[in-house]
Amino acid sequence: MAGLSEEEIRKRAYELWKAAGEPNGKMDKLWYEAEKELVAERSEQGEVPPGMTDNLPV
Secondary structure, three states: OOOOOHHHHHHHHHHHHHHOOOOOOOHHHHHHHHHHHHHHHHHHOOOOOOOOOOOOOO
16 A cells, blocks of 8 residues: 555645635644544555554544
């Protein structure tokens, strides 16, 4: 499995930004939230490379 691409994260972050009402100055937070969601999804599917789940909530 390839790691997350920047494009995948960007698309999810954009979706989160739109859903949040397009707030100013929140893209860093939304970017990391998008990355966390994608890693969690892949983890559930058994697709995350070792070490990628170290920071996920238990």
